[in-house]
Amino acid sequence: MTLQITIAAPFRHTRKTSLRRNELVYYYALDRKWMNTDQAAVLLRHAEEAGLLRQENGVFSILFDPATVTIPIGFRPSSTIFETNDPAQDLIARITKAAGVPETDIVAEMNKIIRDQFCGNLLPPAALVLLAKKYHVPYEDLREALISAVKK
Structure with missing residues (x-):
């Protein structure tokens, strides 16, 4: 505002x-x-x-x-x-809260998904969406911002 x-x-x-x-x-x-x-x-x-x-x-x-x-x-x-709002950081915070684990664990899990399941061919925002689905965290309001972050 x-x-x-x-x-x-x-x-x-x-x-x-x-x-x-x-x-x-x-x-x-x-x-x-x-x-x-x-x-x-x-x-x-x-x-x-x-x-x-x-x-x-x-x-x-x-x-x-x-x-x-x-x-x-x-x-x-x-x-x-x-300050710019980083939708990926917002989603990490939501997942951290829902999972009840430290932020570093969520980032590590995101990196593991990127590395192990997609051979490094997945961008972090997409991996975060997968984690949001895994932990049943709503992310729909961040979808457009995440897509534009990927396009940059």
Whole structure:
């Protein structure tokens, strides 16, 4: 949610639906002083990956209605906006919780499946889905994120 608020802020402030890269970096780094210019570039990349922005010829268009986002008075984004959600890590955590074993055991079991059953020809996210099925852990909500992680 913080990422969405951070992305909506310059569009609400300027009342525009598209802004150039340099306008966004200026807003985040120099106008608001929320981050440095490198962090602003990372923020824009994360927003694109999250489906909040679309870039076309150096112009970023917002993919949701910024008017639907409430920006609190005195808002300042936290450092969590720079963290990426790793669907594989999320699934490992779910399996660990369901199996009641340490995370290292789940990773070892994943590696064993990859090595022994597939001769090293299976990607870790796919092995994690097999483990999720084995331990009856729901993973359907992570399916699209896992598929896009495999495609990268």
